[in-house]
Amino acid sequence: MSNFRIGQGVDFHQLVEGRDFWLGGVRVDHHKGALGHSDADVLLHAICDALLGAAALGDIGHHFPDTDAQYKNIDSKLLLARTRELITEKGYAVVNIDATLCLEAPKIKPYVPQMQAIIAQLTGVTIGEVSIKATTTEKLGFVGREEGVVAYASVLLEKAAR
Incomplete structure (x- = not known):
């Protein structure tokens, strides 16, 4: 059995007027926000899925589940914290996280250091082990029309020493 596990996650959300836009645990200034049952933070959701997948959870x-009222409008930072607990219970620790946001606007570069700090703190790694990048679709598709946002995440887990 390997001491390392790789996971990948992806999340999509529609962008709508009248919602706050949460990315990586940070409220981003924009005229639209992501629509979802929770706060619809696509970046944290993709990271959660990558972590859960790597641990086969x-x-x-x-x-x-979005059918459970206790998760209605929940702060996705709480979901990521619980996800870390789940992988820790299974004996794994996060080694690093690499994530990509796909959106036309707004530019997220000013928010990246704060996102990295939040994600690092919630997953037990250093800021240097959290990579967050962004790209556009060059005006193509639903992302290009600013109708939605997508996040991709890859993680590496290591079996904790016993």
Whole structure:
């Protein structure tokens, strides 16, 4: 059995007027926000799915279903904290996280250091082990029309020493 496990996650949310836009645990200034049962933080959701997948624990919908009222408008930082607890219970620790946001606007570069700090604190790694990048779709598709946002995440877990 390997001491290392790789996981990948992806999340999509529609962008709508009248919602706060949460990315990586940070409220981003924008005229639209992501629509979802929780706060719809696509970046934290993709990271949760990557962590859960690496530990073979299913997906975010299994652990935090959108049919459960207790998760209505929940802060996704709480979901990521609980996800870390789940992988820790299974004997794993996070080594690093690499994530990509796909959106036309707004530019997220000013928010990245705060996102990295939040994600690092919630997952037990250093800021240097959390990579967050962004790209556009060059105006193509639903992301290009600013109708939605997508996040991809890859993680590496290591079996904790006993």
